[in-house]
Amino acid sequence: MTIAQKEIFLKDYTVPPHLLDEVHLRFELDPQQTRVHSTLICRPNSDANQPLRLNGEHLTLEKVVLEGSALKEGEYTFSDGILEICEVPDKVFTIEITTLINPSANTALEGLYLSSGNYCTQCEAEGFRRITCFPDRPDVMSVFTTTIVADKTTCPVLLSNGNLIESGTLEDGRHFATWNDPFKKPSYLFALVAGNLVSIDDEFTTVSGRTIELRIFVEEKNKEKCAHAMASLKKSMQWDEQVFGREYDLDTFMIVAVDDFNMGAMENKGLNVFNSKYVLATPETATDNDFDGIEGVIGHEYFHNWTGNRITCRDWFQLSLKEGLTVFRDQEFSSDMGSRAVKRIQDVNIIRSLQFREDGGPMAHPVRPASFVEINNFYTLTVYNKGAEVIRMMHTLLGAQGFRKGMDLYFERHDGQAVTCDDFVQAMEDANSFDLGQFKNWYSQAGTPKLEVTTSFDDAKKQFTVHVEQSCPPTPEATEKKPFFMPLCIGLLDKQGKVLTPQAASGELADEAGTVVLPLSKEKQDLVFTGLEQEPVLSFLRNFSAPVLVDFQRSPKELAFLMAHDPDPFNRWDAAQELSLACILEQIDEYSPEKKVSVAPILIEGIKALLEDTVSDPALLAMALILPSENWISQQLEVVDPVIVFSVRNQFREQVARELAPLFEKRYKSLQTDNPYQYETRQVGERALKNCCLGYLLANKTDGTINTGLEQYNTSDNMTDTMAALQSVVNADREQGDTLLADFYNKWHQDPLVMDKWLILQATCILPGTLERVRNLMEHEVFSLKNPNKVRSLIGAFCSANHAQFHAADGKGYAFLGDIILTLDPLNPQIAARLATPLTQWRRYDVARQELIKQQLKRLQDTPTLSGDVGEIVNRSLQQ
Missing domain, CATH: 1.10.390.10 (Neutral Protease Domain 2)
Incomplete structure (x- = not known):
C-alpha cells in the first residue's frame, strides 16, 4: 500500500475526536504471520458525533468488530493508511481489530520486526500503526494491557511495558505473558520484546525506600558486557532523585539491547529498547568515548520517564x-x-x-x-x-x-x-x-542569531560599555526575524589577568568567578559596567550562554591573554579555537598548492604553554589542543572548497607537530602508566591528552613516530589506547596501517560493535583511495546494508566525516551516495534520509561542485518510488 504524503501544519491542530480508556493487545508471534488482536475501549471527545478514524499501514486487516458485531464491507473503509468507521456510538464503546503483520520482512525497523532472531518494536514516531489500526497520535493516552504468545523454545523471554501480571504454558508448546502498564501512555511508547535472551539483574532502593528490580536483557554472548550500563542506570536514578526530585514509579525497570535499531535508544515506559552500541562495554572492547556515550544515553532514556513519558x-x-x-x-x-x-x-x-x-x-x-x-x-x-x-x-x-x-x-x-x-x-x-x-x-524562529560586539571605555566616568547588535538571517519559514531574548554571561579582567567584579549599571552583580548575567532583548543594546579604573579585557558569552554566532574583533595578543587567564574554562578553550581559526583562515585565503602553510609564533607559544601545563584538567588541555573542525572552518567561508580546507588544516597540524615535537613526546611519555584501566574522570582525561599527543607525533610520519604508534597498539590493554594508536597509524602509513587493520580484524571479527570501529577507521582514512576501499568493504562479510550501525559506520562516516574525499572534484563521492540512497530507500527510508544530509548543503560549495550535487538531488527527485522521508529532504534542498 502506498501512503499519500501531505504537509501537516501546527496551526491545523484539532483535539482527537475519540479517546481511549483502555487498550488490550494480544500478540501471537510468528516470523512471517504475527496475528495482533486489539480491543479498544473508546469514548467520544466532543459533542459532535464523528467517524472513528484509525491509522494502519503495512499490515493486513482481517476483522473489525464493533460492540460485538463483525462489520461487513460497506460498514467501514480501509485505504490510504486509514481505517474509517462512519457510524459509532456517541457513548463509550468497544472495538476489536485483528491484523496480520510480517516481522521478518520489516527492514524499515518501524513497528514490530526481527533483530538477530528476536522480536523487537520501535513505535516512535508513527510505528505503532504498522502493528494494528489505532489512533496513532501522542495526545491519545491510554492504559495498556498486553498478552504475548510465542513458542517457548525460540522465545523464552516475553516482555512488554509495565508490570508482569500473569504468565503460563499453553497446551501446544507455546507460552504466554501478560503485562499491565498502570500509567496512561500514547502508542509511541508501546514496546514488545520476545526472544532468546538472558538478563543481568540488580536492584535500586528509592529515596522513599521502595526496591526497584533492574534488568538488562541481552544475547547470551554479551552478558559480561553490561556492568557499566547497570552502574550508569543506578547513577541516573539517584541523580534524578537528588537534582529534580523524581522517583521511579514502576516496580521494574528493564533495558533490552538489540543490534538492529534506527536510533540510539527508545524510552518506552518501563521497557527501554537500546541500540547495543549504548549498552555493551568492557575496557577491551569499548573506548572512553563509548563509556561516556553509554552513561549519557542510559541517563537520557531513564530521565524520559518523567520528561516524555509521565508528561x-x-x-x-x-x-x-x-x-x-x-x-x-x-x-x-x-x-x-x-x-x-x-x-x-x-x-x-x-x-x-x-x-x-x-x-x-x-x-x-x-x-x-x-x-x-x-x-x-x-x-x-x-x-x-x-x-x-x-x-x-x-x-x-x-x-x-x-x-x-x-x-x-x-x-x-x-x-x-x-x-x-x-x-x-x-x-x-x-x-x-x-x-x-x-x-x-x-x-x-529558525536560524542562528549573530551578535556584533564592540566595546568602549570612558575614562572620566570610569565606565566600560559593551555594544551588542543582534541579527538573524532569513530561513525557509521567515525572512524577517523579531529580536531574540537571551542571557549574556560576561566577565571582565584587568591587564594582569585579575578577575574584576564590577556592578552592571542595570544593577546585576557578578558571582564569585566575576560572571554577570545580562539579558539581551533588543536589536541594539548597550551593556554598561561602572567603577573601573582602567579599560578591562572582556570575556564575552561565558559558558556559551546563548547559541549564537559572535562577531567580535580581537587581536591575537588578546586571544592569547584570554587563553592564559580567563577563569571560564569554556572561554579559555574558545580563545584557543579562535586564535587557531584566524591563523587557518588566513592560510586558506592565501592558499596555493606550491605554498607551504605556516603557523603564527603566538599560536605556537600558546600550544607550548598548554603542553607544559601540569596543573589544569588534562581532558581540558586535550580539547584545547584539537584544532577547529573542518565543519567549523567551512562555516566561516562564503564559498567552501573542502579539499583546500582539509589540506590547510592538515598541513597546519603537521607544522605544529614538527615545531613542538620534543614537547609532544615529553608529555606523551609523562602520561604513560602501568595502572590498570579504570573509567574514571582523571584517567579518562589523561588518556585523552596522551592520545592527542600521539596523534600529533604521528602527524610527522617519520619512522620513529610510526614506531611509537605501533608500540602503543601492541602493548595496549584497553580499546581506548588501541584505537588511538590504530587511527594514528592508519592515517599516517597505508602499508603499516593495513597490517594493523588485518591484525585487529583477526582479533575482533566476531564482535559486531568492534567491527563498526574497524569500518569507521577505514571510511575516515585521510590517505588517497578511501572511496574505492569503502566500495570494497560493502562486499565484506561484516557489512550489511540492512543494519543501521554498519551503514552509519561505513557510508555515513565517509560521506559526513571524510570531507576532502567525499567532496573530491570529480563528483564520484556524490554519485556513490546517490547510488546508496536509491538502494537503501526501499529497505529503510529513515536511514536513507539521514544519509542524504551532506547533499543538502550544496549551495555552500563552488559552482562545479554545486552542479555535481544537484545532479544527484535531481536524480533522486526523479525516482517515482522515492519514499516520503527522502523525498521531503530532496525537495526542500532544491526549493531553497
Missing part, C-alpha cells in the same frame, strides 16, 4: 518539549559525573559545527516546527541540541533554584497529560514571576 507531547510539533528538555537533563547528569567544562565544550562543538550548519541550510526549522511532511525528518540537532540550549538559557536566566521551582510546578500541573512547549514555558514563568513572552521566539 508527553500533545503533537509532534512539540517534540522538543521532551527531547530538548531531556537532552539538557542528560547533559547536566554527564557534567556532574565527569568534567563539567569538557562536557560543555563537547556539547558546544556539536552546536557550532553541526547544528549551526543545519540552521543555515534548506532543512532549517524552528525548535518547534510550523509544518512537516515526514515527522522522522525532524529528529534533528535543532529539536534535540538547540532545544537543549533553549532550556539551558531558561536555567541561566532563572538560576538553578528558580529553574527547579519551574520544573516542580510543571510536574505538578501536567503529570499524566500531553502538553505543549508553551505549557512548559508557562510553568517557568508562573513559578518565578518572570516574563518569558519574548523568549518564546526561540521556539518559533
